[in-house]
């Protein structure tokens with residue numbers, strides 16, 4: 001086992017275990033079910049589940065469901081599917097912050113009884129005025145000195161639905177002069193007369209993120225509550241609640257830098273806008289940086305895990321080049337994807353010296369170095385399709401494909417030499433006539449004139465029609481949402497090219513969703529899980545063979 005340098009979270013956990021602070025670590029991944037997971041979440045998933053695995057602990061999946069209007073069961077289900085697909089399993093049952101609403105409510109009452117929370121009637125706007133700024137302290141709310149009895153009665157009325165949304169809230173009584181604005185009497189409960197996907201209409205008041213998160217961690221016995229850096233300023237509040245409530249455990253929060261990736265946006269709000277306004281075809285559109293989009297595009301779970309491993313975990317923000325992600329995908333697929341042949345833009349090729357009624361089955365390996373991936377049979381006949389761009393009437397020496405009077409090898413089959421071509425009335429080449437050089441199956445020509453290259457092909461009568469979708473970057477701008485820019489302005493108008501007349505070798509009719517193939521000389525492709533049917537095969541290009549600016 002090669003020993004990799006440990007990142008700071010691993011070092012903290014190792015130290016805590018060595019010092020006997022915990023017998024076993026418990027982490028959690030706490031998504032809000034208000035959208036689909038994206039590549040940034042993959043980093044958090046790999047980190048939280050990864051350290052749990054590494055140190056013999058467990059990781060919970062907890063839906064942080066305190067904003068019922070924006071959340072839904074659809075998002076809950078997609079998140080569970082994505083975490084599993086990435087290769088992780090949460091401990092026990094899925095958890096919800098809403099599982100703890102009764103306990104959280106009782107803890108709110110505990111704070112009121114301790115004189116540490118009060119019902120405040122300031123409007124949102126007034127509250128902003130009272131809050132102060134970074135340089136100016138805030139002012140106490142005029143409702144701050146309500147008696148415990150009055151607060152208990154008002155909070156009960158809030159819970160009973162007797163007040164309208166926005167008329168009052170429950171706030172912690174901390175310090176309006178604190179330099180940390182999060183400690184200036186933060187809201188812990190607000191009225192929301194919204195149906196909740198888990199609790200139905202039981203509640204019309206909901207805890208704030210800050211009030212819910214640490215307490216949920218404590219209930220679950222989370223030892224290391226790992227979140228992104230924007231929560232660093234919330235940590236004193238996190239600790240304040242833990243300190244002032246009779247919680248069963250003392251979790252600790254640690255922050256790491258979010259993943260930002262160029263040529264993409266990774267904010268659920270913006271991704272939702274792309275979906276809602278029809279710029280893409282759903283959250284799992286293959287151009288989306290969502291986990292489900294990447295899955296549909298043909299990315300593998302191991303390539304995403306490898307990417308997260310490579311980017312590492314630090315406390316300094318930065319932007320990762322998307323080519324790093326593409327490298328990980330390409331590298332994984334090169335090692336693991338079975339090979340196949342597909343002609344994207346077909347040109348008819350007639351073999352003049354091969355009998356019209358003859359068919360041959362040529363066995364080829366599915367992978368150049370992976371015996372375990374087996375072999376398949378190619379069907380050879382006298383009428384084939386080759387790639388339109390693989391033939392020219394004449395060309396210079398740099399062109400290593402088929403030219404009249406020159407030779408190429410058909411992948412897995414014979415060496416051929418082109419003799420002539422047929423054109424339509426507009427002068428477009430519509431057919432090539434060529435000849436097999438005898439005795440060249442798996443051998444060089446006996447006359448010593450070697451083929452200039454190898455091209456892919458399919459048998460016209462046996463190939464399956466298919467549609468191929470070539471994706472390009474969704475955005476032209478490497479930082480589409482930086483510095484107040486409207487990310488919608490950066491959308492690449494040419495982010496999808498559909499090739500409706502492609503021809504794929506017959507074996508691929510039995511391809512299953514979830515397998516990505518290398519189409520020889522073209523790149524990596526997989527069946528589209530949304531549009532492909534037995535009658536109408538649709539393939540998505542995952543990524544090209546080489547790094548050519550993201551193609």
Ligand code: ATP
Pocket residue numbers: 029030031032033039040041043044064226227228257258259260266267268269
């Ligand atoms: P968004 O801004 O996209 O809505 P979020 O942080 O609000 O993201 P959550 O559902 O709350 O989304 O995220 C669940 C977990 O994933 C959190 O712990 C969060 O810190 C982490 N996470 C979200 N985005 C990233 C990212 N880009 N890089 C690393 N971790 C992330």
Ligand code: MG
Pocket residue numbers: 032
């Ligand atoms: Mg969040």
Ligand code: MG
Pocket residue numbers: 268
């Ligand atoms: Mg969010």
